[in-house]
Amino acid sequence: xxxxxxxxxxxxxxxxxxxxxxxxxxxxxxxxxxxxxxxxxxxxxxxxxxxxxxxxxxxxxxxxxxxxxxxxxxxxxxxxxxxxxxxxxxxxxxxxxxxxxxxxxxxxxxxxxxxxxxxxxxxxxxxxxxxxxxxxxxxxxxxxxxxxxxxxxxxxxxxxxxxxxxxxxxxxxxxxxxxxxxxxxxxxxxxxxxxxxxxxxxxxxxxxxxxxxxxxxxxxxxxxxxxxxxxxxxx
Amino acid sequence: xxxxxxxxxxxxxxxxxxxxxxxxxxxxxxxxxxxxxxxxxxxxxxxxxxxxxxxxxxxxxxxxxxxxxxxxxxxxxxxxxxxxxxxxxxxxxxxxxxxxxxxxxxxxxxxxxxxxxxxxxxxxxxxxxxxxxxxxxxxxxxxxxxxxxxxxxxxxxxxxxxxxxxxxxxxxxxxxxxxxxxxxxxxxxxxxxxxxxxxxxxxxxxxxxxxxxxxxxxxxxxxxxxxxxxxxxx
Numbered sequence: 186x187x188x189x190x191x192x193x194x195x196x197x198x199x200x201x202x203x204x205x206x207x208x209x210x211x212x213x214x215x216x217x218x219x220x221x222x223x224x225x226x227x228x229x230x231x232x233x234x235x236x237x238x239x240x241x242x243x244x245x246x247x248x249x250x251x252x253x254x255x256x257x258x259x260x261x262x263x264x265x266x267x268x269x270x271x272x273x274x275x276x277x278x279x280x281x282x283x284x285x286x287x288x289x290x291x292x293x294x295x296x297x298x299x300x301x302x303x304x305x306x307x308x309x310x311x312x313x314x315x316x317x318x319x320x321x322x323x324x325x326x327x328x329x330x331x332x333x334x335x336x337x338x339x340x341x342x343x344x345x346x347x348x349x350x351x352x353x354x355x356x357x358x359x360x361x362x363x364x365x366x367x368x369x370x371x372x373x374x375x376x377x378x379x380x381x382x383x384x385x386x387x388x389x390x391x392x393x394x395x396x397x398x399x400x401x402x403x404x405x406x407x408x409x410x411x412x413x414x415x416x417x418x419x420x
Numbered sequence: 421x422x423x424x425x426x427x428x429x430x431x432x433x434x435x436x437x438x439x440x441x442x443x444x445x446x447x448x449x450x451x452x453x454x455x456x457x458x459x460x461x462x463x464x465x466x467x468x469x470x471x472x473x474x475x476x477x478x479x480x481x482x483x484x485x486x487x488x489x490x491x492x493x494x495x496x497x498x499x500x501x502x503x504x505x506x507x508x509x510x511x512x513x514x515x516x517x518x519x520x521x522x523x524x525x526x527x528x529x530x531x532x533x534x535x536x537x538x539x540x541x542x543x544x545x546x547x548x549x550x551x552x553x554x555x556x557x558x559x560x561x562x563x564x565x566x567x568x569x570x571x572x573x574x575x576x577x578x579x580x581x582x583x584x585x586x587x588x589x590x591x592x593x594x595x596x597x598x599x600x601x602x603x604x605x606x607x608x609x610x611x612x613x614x615x616x617x618x619x620x621x622x623x624x625x626x627x628x629x630x631x632x633x634x635x636x637x638x639x640x641x642x643x644x645x646x647x648x649x650x651x652x653x654x
């Protein structure tokens with residue numbers, strides 16, 4: 186079997202005396218769109234932050250491509266954090282940190298802003314953009330880094346339906362370019378539309394990792410079944 | 421009552437006539453305090469940002485100390501700088517005592533902690549919002565600190581102005597290390613103290629008006645800049 190993009194091996198994460206992630210082992214294959222579902226407080230965001238390296242696991246290990254090193258990666262957060270400078274300069278800043286040569290930054294940033302439909306706003310101060318535009322700018326900033334894997338933490342949670350649909354469309358385009366997607370969502374419709382695979386997490390444990398169609402047809406774990414019935418009754 | 425009224429009238433006259441002695445004092449005051457604020461900001465802002473963002477042992481005690489140093493008594497700072505700069509002191513050979521440079525040094529010591537402590541608070545608040553994003557982008561700690569200083573620049577102007585307000589209104593330190601020498605180290609606050617004790621209330625009062633006006637003007641300016649910046653940059 187080929188090496189998985191990400192292999193989590195008996196991962197644990199403690200915050201104080203609470204264990205937020207317990208004994209999680211998981212393989213995420215390259216080129217897949219993996220959506221993480223689970224109730225509030227299950228540890229979805231924590232799990233993603235562990236994978237992205239924003240927090241260190243208390244135990245266990247994370248292997249990238251079987252141990253051959255961390256690939257280029259980026260993360261988009263629920264609330265985009267735009268620096269107090271122009272949209273263009275926000276993207277250029279990320280490219281600068283990523284070590285892209287100064288001469289190449291501007292063209293690359295303009296190109297990616299064009300692709301998310303923000304060319305006309307490139308010189309605007311990023312903080313005065315609408316929520317949807319800021320989230321697209323955040324996607325552009327992440328995309329410009331040419332990540333092999335893109336982490337997204339409820340990227341549409343604070344957006345109206347139109348802006349959310351646009352963000353979903355962009356995520357699909359980014360994935361079609363060969364970038365693996367790992368995304369947390371609360372929105373089952375979104376999970377169904379975007380996912381190849383579903384990872385379900387409950388109380389810090391992964392209860393299943395299933396292709397999306399199987400998951401929604403007949404979840405394997407009792408927890409996921411309960412969650413789906415509870416959630417679906419609202420949709 | 422009549423003395424007060426008379427003083428007010430004379431004071432107004434001095435201000436309106438642009439009395440050269442008055443102008444000289446005001447100019448020196450601003451020169452000394454603006455120089456001190458500039459130097460204190462060069463040191464204080466990076467310290468504030470580093471303490472806000474950095475992860476090193478002793479960060480919490482350092483924060484407490486910084487906050488505590490905001491209330492340094494000017495006369496004590498004056499005395500310490502006096503001892504450093506006096507002929508027998510370690511820096512005596514430079515001959516700085518009773519010069520404007522000595523006053524700048526004393527004020528830098530006085531207001532650097534103010535700028536550092538206030539900017540630490542401002543940067544720490546911003547860091548809570550920015551931390552994950554900046555670390556995700558791979559920003560080193562120094563780079564993150566610098567980015568935050570740039571991004572909170574409008575709020576930081578408040579910290580710098582607080583330092584300026586303190587510097588320009590402070591009397592104890594500049595009196596001791598400057599010596600209040602007429603035409604050399606006499607600034608607004610030391611003049612007010614001197615003229616009051618001499619009984620020349622009009623000049624003291626005129627200087628007092630100007631001092632208050634400067635402080636109010638600075639704050640109005642800071643307010644206007646922030647309002648404009650928020651509208652423009654969000």
